[in-house]
Amino acid sequence: MAERSPTILLTGVNGQLGHRLRTALTPLGEVVALSRAELDLSRADSVRQALERHQPDIIVNPAAYTAVDRAESEAEQAHAVNAAAPALLAQWAAQHQALLLHYSTDYVFDGAGEQPWREDDPARPRSVYGQSKWAGEEAVRAAAPRHLILRTSWVFGDHGGNFLKTILRLAQERDSLKVVADQIGAPTSTALIADVTVALLRDYLRDPAGFAYGSYHLAAQGETSWHGYARFLVAEAGRLGYALRLSPADIEPITTADYPLPAPRPANSRLDCAKLRQTFGLALPHWESGVKQVLAELGAQPQQKDIQ
Structure with missing residues (x-):
């Protein structure tokens, strides 16, 4: 593989993570970045045709069915994209x-519970989305000796729709907000995920035979609630000069029960990332630094509309 530049097939290039990965992966090789129109993970023939056409040395698959609530009524579609397609890959x-x-x-x-989840803790997904993602993981582990699975949480970035951009928009439109305060996790930026992805792939390309394949947790350091996350980003946005109609004090904490949704959300989304840090010698930044970075990036460009 060292004799030529590897071909890297990237799925879901128009998604928030795929968009970030397209640029980040470029120094590693020839990146074939495919949109849903070019590689539709819900169709087995589309997956097979793309693979045969491009013959990748590395497949990077951030594409997924991520409409968590809609998945409850579209289980077949969720499993096609999140389980059957990764099995084919x-x-x-x-x-x-x-x-x-x-x-x-x-x-x-x-x-x-309240303990951060380790990679080998039992999976007990409570939603169709979670079940489909777990089935995809199991399929990858069963079929591909050379695999990396990166579990992450609360993903956000400057592209596409996400919690940060939604709260930022609402803070410019409303005088008050109510945000869930009893779900805990670590907001994790697409920039961090992309940086770690590149670091791992560099290790792999240096020594495929000695590489530490397997499943790893990848999240920013620290923890917060969605309410704490919202208050922090509004405070930071105000500091950066965004024109907001509300302050952090105008964001009211509520419980999950106060905001019922079709799919159950994990109350504890903490991920233990010690295995990733120790295996690859990586330092993971605090979640607040990622929020600051994205707010600064958004403030320096025309505002995109949220993609819902």
Whole structure:
């Protein structure tokens, strides 16, 4: 592999993580960045055709069905994208000695307790989305010896729709907000996920035979609630000069029960990232630094509309 530049197939290039990865992966090789129109993970024939056409050495798969509530009524579609497609990618990767790097979620856990989840803790997904992502993980592990699964949580960035951008928009439109305060996790930026992805792939390309394949947790350091997250980002946005109609004090804490949704959310989304840090010698920044970075990036460019 060292004799030529590797071909990296990237799925979901228009998604918030795929958009960030497209640029980040460029120094590593020839990046074939495919949109849903070019590689539709809900269709097995589309997946197979893209793989055969491009013959990648590395497959990076951030694309997923992420409409958590809609998945409760679209289980077949969620499983097609989140479980069946990763199975096909893994089977092809195994047959062609390629690496599959796949992203997963804290939703594979039931959210009980307060201890950060470790990679080997039992998965007990409570939602269709979580079940489909867990099935995808299991398919990848079963089929592809050369695999990396990165479980992450509360992902946000400057592209696409996410909690940060929604709260920022609402803070410019409303005089008060109510935000859930009894779910705990670590907001994790697409920039951090992309940086770690590149670091791991560099290790892999240096020594595929000695690489530490497997499943790892990847989240920013620290923890907060959605309410704490909202208050922090509004305070920071105000400091940066955003024109807001409300202050952090205008954001009221509520419980999960006060805001019922079709799919259950994990109360405990804490991820223990010690395995990732120790195996690869990585230092993970605090979640607040990622929020500051994205707010600064958004403030320096025309505002995009949220993609819902």
